[in-house]
């Protein structure tokens with residue numbers, strides 16, 4: 431059975447949802463699933479913008495058969511050759527032997543590398559700024575290198591104002607019938623997953639995203655729709671999501687607040703982290719969150735670090751080093767280019783506490799624009815009530831920094 435949504439008079443969403451995939455990129459948990467968006471333009475030419483993951487191929491084909499209704503598919507525009515969008519290309523090429531391919535030179539190279547057999551299909555190589563008319567609709571192709579992969583391009587339909595934005599503006603989560611941002615409470619139900627998607631999938635490439643945002647800004651009021659490869663289509667309040675992307679890609683926090691992330695084996699570090707979080711809330715901070723590094727997937731922690739201005743890392747000492755899950759988080763922050771955050775550290779050790787010094791060094795030497803607040807709080811196995819004043823002093827320093835005092 432087909433499942434399509436009309437986007438504009440001649441444009442249709444023909445993608446599919448996957449609610450069975452446990453891990454996106456075999457890394458990131460997606461308990462709410464994922465959508466693979468694909469779009470069909472039925473103008474004088476029938477144009478497919480991207481395909482879907484192999485798991486969603488059958489749905490894509492049924493959607494296309496339904497809408498084409500015996501008519502041939504004329505073009506496939508490939509914005510991104512990653513297999514979650516390119517894997518079903520072969521089935522489309524085999525089904526419509528006359529279909530022509532439109533992509534960047536690098537995307538065609540990747541297509542060959544992934545083993546897609548396109549013999550007999552005309553290849554139209556496009557460069558940044560090239561334009562093509564498909565009938566009433568004239569589309570401009572804009573390269574967006576490293577907005578995830580180097581071959582990426584986006585395209586802009588001048589007629590409808592639709593930006594096919596590839597992985598930019600994507601979101602984790604299956605669509606479940608709702609396609610447009612105004613059919614859902616995005617801020618309540620989707621923003622956290624959108625941020626987690628951005629931070630972990632695109633987050634490393636803030637500069638590339640900024641370049642794309644400038645191209646989008648140059649479109650001005652002509653930009654009416656954003657059609658990403660995952661998640662909702664934006665047809666209203668575009669500024670809201672463009673502003674989020676602007677903040678995230680500048681590595682600016684969305685909120686002034688503190689993520690307290692602790693690594694603890696026997697509960698003593700956890701207890702101190704709990705007390706610190708409570709002390710921060712008592713000082714009037716409303717954005718305080720507390721996370722166990724061992725039981726929270728690192729993708730959520732990265733997302734929280736992108737959201738908030740301050741991070742407290744509380745970690746036991748482990749073989750004279752940082753607790754391994756906390757070290758993983760720090761390394762992920764470095765890999766994803768986390769910048770411009772204020773950190774505080776709390777360490778624990780029974781015979782030679784060392785994790786605080788190492789975390790402080792990592793933050794100041796490995797993460798661009800990040801600063802370390804004093805004092806560092808050192809626990810020797812546990813924090814006795816008699817030392818509560820030291821925890822209060824750390825809370826004072828963090829709260830003052832958050833409030834900009």
Ligand SMILES: Cc1cc2nc3c(=O)[nH]c(=O)nc-3n(C[C@H](O)[C@H](O)[C@H](O)COP(=O)(O)O)c2cc1C
Nearest residue numbers: 694695696697698699749750779780781782783811
């Ligand atoms: C495998 C292992 C290695 C450890 N290495 C160190 C160490 O190098 N230095 C130290 O002071 N404590 C070390 N510890 C002890 C813990 O850091 C310490 O007991 C801490 O208080 C535990 O805090 P928790 O109750 O939050 O788990 C180690 C513990 C384990 C299990």
